[in-house]
Amino acid sequence: MQNFFGCPLMRKDFPDETACITGVILAGGRGRRMGGVDKGLQELCGRPLVAWVIERFGPQVDELLINANQNGDRYAVFGHRVLADQISEFAGPLAGLQAALTAARHSLLATAPCDSPFLPSDLVHRLRQALTTSGADLAVARTFNQPQPVFCLCRREVLPSLSEYLESGGRRVDRWHAMLQVVEVAFDDQAGAFENINNRDELERFERAVPDQTS
Ligand SMILES: Nc1nc2c(ncn2[C@@H]2O[C@H](COP(=O)(O)OP(=O)(O)OP(=O)(O)O)[C@@H](O)[C@H]2O)c(=O)[nH]1
Numbered sequence: 515m516q517n518f519f520g521c522p523l524m525r526k527d528f529p530d531e532t533a534c535i536t537g538v539i540l541a542g543g544r545g546r547r548m549g550g551v552d553k554g555l556q557e558l559c560g561r562p563l564v565a566w567v568i569e570r571f572g573p574q575v576d577e578l579l580i581n582a583n584q585n586g587d588r589y590a591v592f593g594h595r596v597l598a599d600q601i602s603e604f605a606g607p608l609a610g611l612q613a614a615l616t617a618a619r620h621s622l623l624a625t626a627p628c629d630s631p632f633l634p635s636d637l638v639h640r641l642r643q644a645l646t647t648s649g650a651d652l653a654v655a656r657t658f659n660q661p662q663p664v665f666c667l668c669r670r671e672v673l674p675s676l677s678e679y680l681e682s683g684g685r686r687v688d689r690w691h692a693m694l695q696v697v698e699v700a701f702d703d704q705a706g707a708f709e710n711i712n713n714r715d716e717l718e719r720f721e722r723a724v725p726d727q728t729s
Pocket residue numbers: 540541542543544545546547548553581582599603604605606607608609610611626627628629664712
């Protein structure tokens with residue numbers, strides 16, 4: 515049996531294992547290190563970065579949202595709902611998470627940034643396993659000793675805590691995580707997949723790496 519959105523009905527004993535997942539691509543940043551451009555729309559081998567992320571991340575979730583604070587019409591052509599931050603200033607990725615949690619159809623929300631085109635194809639699967647077995651509020655990827663805070667899976671119930679934190683002026687992801695029950699998921703086997711593009715030199719380096727990454 516399926517619910518209104520075509521997702522399997524949740525089993526009461528294992529709700530996390532069957533719950534549908536909304537994914538959000540975080541593309542709401544200012545791209546200052548790239549000269550103030552809209553990073554998600556910058557092209558890697560002729561395709562916008564956001565298109566690469568849609569290709570990898572989209573199949574891992576049941577609904578896909580794009581969080582962007584400019585060029586909404588250009589993001590809309592990809593056929594997914596586009597959301598701007600509710601906070602008017604650029605408040606960092608937590609503002610995008612807040613917008614997505616408010617709009618998500620499903621009870622679990624996964625995030626990925628627009629500037630990591632080769633993110634793991636099993637990202638959401640592994641985060642869900644950890645969230646389910648731990649009962650934590652949020653699962654976050656880690657590579658070696660480095661948390662990857664914009665790659666996470668969280669429950670809708672964290673929204674009040676997040677909104678309160680943002681309203682109090684909090685902006686740091688690690689400080690908000692410290693208020694929650696968080697489980698870290700090691701991706702040391704795929705550390706390279708989390709590499710992101712911050713400036714033009716990195717974009718050029720990725721251009722050279724594409725044949726290796728896609729073969
Ligand atoms: N919604 C939203 N997302 C943001 C904001 N700032 C950064 N992000 C996202 O958070 C992730 C990491 O961003 P950074 O690379 O640190 O920031 P950036 O603004 O993209 O780039 P820089 O200005 O060069 O630091 C990316 O997916 C950004 O799109 C913001 O104010 N709002």
